[in-house]
Amino acid sequence: MVKSAIKQLTPYVPEQTLAALKAQRGLDKLVRLSANENAWGTSPKVKQAILDWGITDVNRYPDSNVAQLRGVIADRLTIDPEQLVFGDGLDEVIQLLSRTLLSPDDEVILTQPTFSEYGLHAEIEGAKLVNVAATDTGETDLNDMLRAITPKTQMIWLCNPNNPTGTYVTHQAIADFMTQVPATVTVVVDEAYIDFVTAESQASVIDLTPQFENLVVLRTFSKAYGLANFRVGYAVVAKPLARLLQTVRLPYNLSTVAEIAAVAAYQDQAFVDSVVKTVAQERAQWLNFLAELGLQFDASQANFVFFKINGAKQLSELLLDHGYLVRTGLGENWLRVTIGKPADNLVIQGLIKAFKKGQK
Numbered sequence: 426m427v428k429s430a431i432k433q434l435t436p437y438v439p440e441q442t443l444a445a446l447k448a449q450r451g452l453d454k455l456v457r458l459s460a461n462e463n464a465w466g467t468s469p470k471v472k473q474a475i476l477d478w479g480i481t482d483v484n485r486y487p488d489s490n491v492a493q494l495r496g497v498i499a500d501r502l503t504i505d506p507e508q509l510v511f512g513d514g515l516d517e518v519i520q521l522l523s524r525t526l527l528s529p530d531d532e533v534i535l536t537q538p539t540f541s542e543y544g545l546h547a548e549i550e551g552a553k554l555v556n557v558a559a560t561d562t563g564e565t566d567l568n569d570m571l572r573a574i575t576p577k578t579q580m581i582w583l584c585n586p587n588n589p590t591g592t593y594v595t596h597q598a599i600a601d602f603m604t605q606v607p608a609t610v611t612v613v614v615d616e617a618y619i620d621f622v623t624a625e626s627q628a629s630v631i632d633l634t635p636q637f638e639n640l641v642v643l644r645t646f647s648k649a650y651g652l653a654n655f656r657v658g659y660a661v662v663a664k665p666l667a668r669l670l671q672t673v674r675l676p677y678n679l680s681t682v683a684e685i686a687a688v689a690a691y692q693d694q695a696f697v698d699s700v701v702k703t704v705a706q707e708r709a710q711w712l713n714f715l716a717e718l719g720l721q722f723d724a725s726q727a728n729f730v731f732f733k734i735n736g737a738k739q740l741s742e743l744l745l746d747h748g749y750l751v752r753t754g755l756g757e758n759w760l761r762v763t764i765g766k767p768a769d770n771l772v773i774q775g776l777i778k779a780f781k782k783g784q785k
């Protein structure tokens with residue numbers, strides 16, 4: 426018999442390949458702005474590192490310990506290397522945390538809307554979702570989250586900045602929050618988009634992990650580093666939990682090529698800095714545009730914008746006809762658009778403006 430929790434679930438609808446969608450729609454050009462990928466690619470050093478490696482020893486299992494990548498990350502974050510747990514993308518780390526920590530009837534608190542994987546894996550483990558609505562401006566409501574804690578609460582998910590709203594909780598607010606959460610409750614802060622935050626210089630809460638053993642911080646190479654295809658994500662956790670996660674983790678979840686790519690990308694911080702700078706400029710331009718158009722939108726600190734417009738589904742079809750794929754289905758009449766290159770952003774904005782005008 427299939428687990429009853431799984432019978433009610435529906436499979437994740439992944440992105441179609443760009444080639445398939447282009448063929449289906451008869452498009453010459455297709456720019457995917459629906460998955461928050463990096464429009465500027467990745468560091469050129471990644472390709473060179475893979476060529477230097479030369480595709481050798483592929484008959485051997487990769488390093489289960491990912492020692493090289495572990496070393497460079499631990500050095501930069503000044504943490505104990507054993508505090509790092511790697512996954513085949515953050516997706517796997519989210520699954521691993523859920524599998525390790527959750528039992529049937531445990532409660533998991535999350536903001537609404539947020540990244541769907543947290544809820545999916547909680548439900549697979551038979552846990553109960555406790556949704557806390559975001560404020561009218563799309564902010565995660567930490568006070569409501571504290572009020573939602575019960576003796577059954579096992580985990581709290583904090584996506585920071587939050588996907589899909591892009592809103593951000595300050596370092597100080599999370600530090601205060603942690604002092605009020607019982608030590609038996611694991612708080613996971615998903616920092617997939619933390620590199621894009623410009624509102625404060627020290628946004629990450631990795632520095633709080635020595636103080637709070639129940640704090641887990643997640644990072645990925647898929648967004649600012651532009652390595653989504655290589656699937657590398659990691660958790661920064663206290664050593665006791667790290668040991669448990671290592672027990673549950675599949676032994677060879679990262680390939681050698683993924684490790685080599687991630688090391689090269691991590692060592693080219695200049696590439697990430699330049700992407701972050703351009704994204705911040707384009708984001709400010711986007712938010713101005715949305716405000717001038719009189720649309721409702723959330724204050725994004727990430728590499729995407731989230732806004733409400735009548736006929737959003739229809740607009741997304743129009744954008745696709747012009748070769749731009751954006752994300753629908755995250756809220757009625759809301760669209761999430763990844764920040765792309767300046768020229769593409771202007772074309773999309775022109776189409777949105779004309780679409781809105783045509784509705785009057």
Ligand SMILES: *Cc1c(COP(=O)(O)O)cnc(C)c1O
Nearest residue numbers: 514515516540588617645647658
């Ligand atoms: C994209 C994304 C991830 C998944 O990242 P991968 O490392 O590519 O699996 C995790 N969390 C959030 C909030 C994301 O948007």
